[in-house]
Amino acid sequence: MDRIPILKMGPFLLVTIQVDMHDRLALSLQDDLAERIASTEARGVLIDISSLEIVDSFIGRVLANIAAVSRVLDAQTVVVGMQPAVAITLVELGLSLPGVRTALNVERGMELLRAALESETLGSDGDASTAF
């Protein structure tokens, strides 16, 4: 069974979804990611979905779940590169992914994670940067 590779980049984990997500793949990603966050003590997760063209309510829910799980494990999740059609679909499905931070591309997503990490290590209010 194919798996989605999870790359470690410093204190962050990088996931690039390059294939069509089917339900089993999404679930295995959720499990793997939880494992990896725990084992690497990652502080942030960046999920690049710029190649993802089709989402359904299940995938949307898995994304939200991944974010929730990472938050519990003290890692921030940033979803980057969402396609317009995907965004519209998710909104129409009523899944606006409230706990998930978003960015336009990997670069911006990394900046976001770094800024969040910095503000945390500086001892300033970490919650303020956890936008809605």
Add this chain to the structure above:
Amino acid sequence: MASPDSSILPAVVRDHQREILQQWIAEQSSGSNARSDLLSDAELRQQSSEFLQLFREAVQAGNLGNVMGTEWQGVRELLATVSKANAIRGFTPIDTATFVLSLKRPLFQQLTTDAGSDADLLARETWTVTTVLDSLALFTTEVFQRSREEVISRQQQELMELSTPVVKLWDGILAVPLIGTLDSARTQVVMESLLQRIVDTEAGIAIIDIAGVPTVDTLVAQHLIKTVAAARLMGAECIISGIRPQIAQTIVHLGVELVGAVTKATLADAILYALRQSGWSVSRGRS
């Protein structure tokens, strides 16, 4: 025999109204221009008899030379209604003019019968009827054209409302000035073009200016929230600006919360906020 000045037309129309109507309807529904697909027989009959009744009254009142006179007010009004209805139903101007022009043959026949052997009288009467009916037919064409123009200008206005440009204000800052009512179809267009532009320009901030939206109800607010949520999913922040005081009150009264969006009263405030958010500072140079 009638005197040269007096017309026998009023008498003819009065005495033979029923026959003329029958022939006229037959003429209309048998001709090559019959539009039974667009107009039912009952409607045609009603239109025709109404017209003939008014025509008779107008003819009786005299003033056959000028159909723009007050005597013809009723006839003109009826024709205007018919023409407008025809324009909307998809009749051609020919169809509409034929409605009046097809009255010629029944009238001429009746005049021929009544005029007997008096050729002069017949020629004169024919001329009178022709001028009157031609003027009326031209009148229908004019009204027809006017109604069509109204339709066109309305459509143009709707088109203009539909076109929603997404403008780039600054590096990474987009603006959508919304003008006109925001319905779901339009929201879809706005959302799609805005999101596409966010991808194309890698903009981090989008300003939605609703100064041109006449009313904001729960549905419109819902649409705005959807657009904001979709833009956020793409990683762009949304600012809603141009909220008029009445609209702000309406939003509060409706209990709507524009979740996830920064709201600003004017576009200027929004631009300033957007610039600051993306690290620019604005200051006045030497005046």
